[in-house]
Amino acid sequence: MNIDPNKWGVIYNPKAGTRKAQKRWKEIKEYIESKNVDFDYVQSEGFGTVEVLARSYASEGYRTIVVVGGDGALNDAINGILTSTAENVSDIAIGIIPNGIGNDFARFWNINLDYKEAVDWIINNRRKKIDVGYCSYFDAHKHERRYFLNALNIGLGARIVKISDQTKRFWGIKSISFLAALFLIFFERKLYRMHLKINDEHVRGRIMTVCIGNANGYGQTPNAVPYNGWLDVSVIYRPEPLQLISGLWMLLQGRILNHKVVKPYRTKMVRVYKARNASADVDGRILPNHYPLEVGILSEAITLIIPN
Incomplete structure (x- = not known):
């Protein structure tokens, strides 16, 4: 046509x-x-x-x-x-x-x-070529791939995104929505047994959440930009209750990487071998629980019309 x-x-x-x-x-x-x-x-x-x-x-x-x-x-x-x-x-x-x-x-x-x-x-x-992240997995029948612009979350991050999006329907304000999400999960602080490979490092242990960002990842990867050919990763371990409150505040201020329970990385590829009982989402869309996952970046895969 x-x-x-x-x-x-x-x-x-x-x-x-x-x-x-x-x-x-x-x-x-x-x-x-x-x-x-x-x-x-x-x-x-x-x-x-x-x-x-x-x-x-x-x-x-x-x-x-x-x-x-x-x-x-x-x-x-x-x-x-x-x-x-x-x-x-x-x-x-x-x-x-x-x-x-x-x-x-x-x-x-x-x-x-x-x-x-x-x-x-x-x-x-006004046009700009931008990167697109991808997540590949096998669903027991065939290989699947899902693309994302913002971020992939594994663990508590996926729940926060889901709850905060739901509460935005009522509050309409991002910061209040995150506070509502925190209140709902405050006493849980659930940990997930994960095994990831980031660059040449194997990351194992009980981890609360992982964010792999092509852009700011809802504040969890504040230095990520979708035009440098890299993914930013934030691995967040278990915080104490007061650390959880300070962590949320730092998240809203764009300073989450300064928190003592956060370990940041920059990479081209993340392999998620295991994340027991942990949900994963791409840009707020929940993925089927089919680990392992391969998360990578496609440089300049699409064109975006940007502001003047």
Whole structure:
């Protein structure tokens, strides 16, 4: 199919937990039309449909795919594009109009909830090649691979992301959501027996959480950037109760790597041989519990439209 390379393929993922979803999309759509942009759009209809829609757009030849949604929708879109039949996938440009509960990756680029500003930036079309993380595993039938832009969490980090995303529906403020998550898990401080290989070091023991970040990893890998070809890793051991409180505060301040129970790494590859009973997620999407995992980086795998 011959698609005008300047035509946008827009995927609208309604913000969960709001009755104003259609009103907001109507405003966004009208603003895009007022700018005389040529575009097609589809609305997702539930979990997993964004991935299917993005794969379809990419395979049909759209070179600019705009995601109106949060981190989960963006993750689905990246997975759809990278598993499409499109030629030169790395040249497909992704535009972001934040609309979800969690918008950490958009926030990393200083893209906020002002949809008019986001649309104007996409029209300006300033592009940057960015890295994409991947996680490979065997599900007992075939080898699977899941891509991520922000981070992969194993252990308590996966639970914190899940709980904080849920509480954002009520609080709407990131810091309060993290505090609510802390309150819910304060007395648990569960440890997981893990065995990882990072660079040439074997990391074994009882570990609370591991974050492997392509970007800031919800604050757990604050020095990671998705354009240097590296993954940042934070291995967090068991803190005492007061250390847990100080750790959360340092997390919110972007100083978590200074905490005494955190050991940071920078690497191209992480092998997770074992993480007993530990959940894992990529960009807030829970993975099946199929260890071992191979986590790596694809340099300049996709193009992102960034602010002026």
